[in-house]
Amino acid sequence: MKVSPNNIFRDDHHKDIDEDEGSKLRGYSFDKELRSGKFDESLLLDIQRMCLFANATYGTIVTGLNEKKFRFKMTKNFNQAFCISTGMTEKDILYFFWKTIPHRPAYLIAKDSDARSIYVCMRGSKDLADWGTNLLCVYSHLSVYLDKENTDRLFLKVRSSDASLASRIQRKIDEIQGFESNNCIGINDGLPLASGYLHSGMFLAAMDTYKVVTEQLEKIFEQKEFQDYNLVFTGHSLGGAVSLLLCFLYMIKPLHAMGRSMIQRIQCFTYGSAPVFSEHFRPFFAESGLPLYNVVYYDDIVPRFSLGSTKDLVAVIKDIQSFRVNIFS
Numbered sequence: 001m002k003v004s005p006n007n008i009f010r011d012d013h014h015k016d017i018d019e020d021e022g023s024k025l026r027g028y029s030f031d032k033e034l035r036s037g038k039f040d041e042s043l044l045l046d047i048q049r050m051c052l053f054a055n056a057t058y059g060t061i062v063t064g065l066n067e068k069k070f071r072f073k074m075t076k077n078f079n080q081a082f083c084i085s086t087g088m089t090e091k092d093i094l095y096f097f098w099k100t101i102p103h104r105p106a107y108l109i110a111k112d113s114d115a116r117s118i119y120v121c122m123r124g125s126k127d128l129a130d131w132g133t134n135l136l137c138v139y140s141h142l143s144v145y146l147d148k149e150n151t152d153r154l155f156l157k158v159r160s161s162d163a164s165l166a167s168r169i170q171r172k173i174d175e176i177q178g179f180e181s182n183n184c185i186g187i188n189d190g191l192p193l194a195s196g197y198l199h200s201g202m203f204l205a206a207m208d209t210y211k212v213v214t215e216q217l218e219k220i221f222e223q224k225e226f227q228d229y230n231l232v233f234t235g236h237s238l239g240g241a242v243s244l245l246l247c248f249l250y251m252i253k254p255l256h257a258m259g260r261s262m263i264q265r266i267q268c269f270t271y272g273s274a275p276v277f278s279e280h281f282r283p284f285f286a287e288s289g290l291p292l293y294n295v296v297y298y299d300d301i302v303p304r305f306s307l308g309s310t311k312d313l314v315a316v317i318k319d320i321q322s323f324r325v326n327i328f329s
Contacts, residue, residue, distance in 0.1 A: 047295060050119075050269035054236040056085035057108060057123035082108060082121075094118075095216045100126065103205040105238055109216055116228065118220060120213060122235030122242045138162055140169055140200045143192035144252075144284065154193070154252050155179070165200060172207040176253055196280030198245075202238065203276070206245030213246065214255065221257035231258070233268045237302055240270030244277075244292060251288060263290055270294045272302050 059081040078098045079090055088110055095109040106123040140160040147153040156173045160166035220226050233243035247268045254262040273294050285292065296303045 043293075047269060047293060050232065050234045051271055051295070052086050053110075053119055053121045054124075054234045054239060054269070054271050056082040057106065057121050057235070057239065058126060079108075082110075086110075088112070094220060097212070098123075103201070104208045104212070105205060105242055107209065107213065107239075109213070109220070111220075111226070111229070115230075117230045117232050118217070118226060120217075120231070120233045120243070120246070122209075122233070122239035122246075124235060124237035124239040138165060138200045139197045140166060140203065141195070142198050142203075143195040145192050156252060157192075160200065169200065169204065169207075172204065176207060176210060176249060178253075194281050194284035196278040198278070199241070199274065199276045202241045202274065203245055205238075206242045206249060209242055210246055210249050217255055218257050221255060227257075230265045230267065231262070233266070234270065235273070236271045237274060240273030240294065241276045243268055243270055244273060244294075247290060247292065248277075251290065263288065266290065268292045272296060272300050274302055275304070 057078075059078040079093055079096060082088065082093070083090055092110045092112070093108060094111055096107070097104075098106045098108075100106050100123075106126070108119075108121045108123075110119045110121065111117075112119060138160065140158050143157045145155050145157065147155055155177055158166055158169045158173060160169070217231070221229070221231075233247055234240075235243040247266060250262060250266065254260060258265065268291070270293070294303070
């Protein structure tokens with residue numbers, strides 16, 4: 001059994017888009033299905049296995065390996081730690097980028113011949129540059145439209161209270177799409193397929209990462225050896241958020257080497273992922289059929305904490321302070 005994508009977002013406290021921004025981004029989990037025992041064993045094993053890959057991107061910090069054993073340069077260190085943690089060999093590593101730069105987290109691409117899958121493993125927050133991405137948490141409003149002249153093509157339109165940020169994001173979107181959304185038929189006379197809010201910093205990181213990851217994946221899937229392989233994204237925290245956003249971008253612009261069948265051959269496993277989409281996108285993901293799994297550990301604050309949840313808390317405190325009742329009167 002696969003987890004329905006509509007479990008990605010919580011059903012509680014649903015708000016319309018025009019309401020206060022305080023509740024736009026929320027954490028998500030599928031703990032209800034886990035408690036009810038509706039998961040099949042193979043899915044639980046996949047979740048457990050991909051957790052190893054997500055954590056292994058942190059190198060010796062999380063894997064618990066003794067760093068003194070690794071007297072190589074940084075890239076060798078991380079590759080060795082990854083292989084020891086996951087049971088892969090260095091020949092299975094197809095590409096890696098361990099240097100963190102603003103709005104582009106580190107990642108690794110590996111092959112699994114037994115599972116006939118390509119793994120894209122995104123690293124979470126480790127360096128100062130990663131926190132620059134996390135803290136750019138201004139909301140942007142994103143709409144997904146269907147191009148009326150080309151019904152196989154979706155396109156995106158963004159707006160934000162920060163006009164310069166919205167313009168920056170839209171330029172990157174148009175670069176990925178290969179055309180300007182304003183020129184598409186349907187953006188002014190039709191309702192969007194989906195419309196809601198997302199984390200601006202992580203979306204920027206996903207778009208920058210999309211360009212370099214796509215270049216590598218196109219080369220990989222053009223090879224005859226990998227033409228029938230599946231594609232799996234995984235990551236923890238920031239890495240999980242970017243993994244989810246990458247899957248979303250591939251729904252908009254699939255790999256040329258995989259075509260539209262890419263949606264049937266892609267999976268995403270995230271762990272403690274930060275909230276990046278508002279719950280308004282839940283129906284869109286549910287209808288896509290894209291298998292997305294996010295594992296949340298009990299009361300972990302990261303998947304539930306956002307600028308919006310902070311605004312919620314502040315609003316509640318203000319309401320309590322304004323509602324003063326003398327119980328002794």
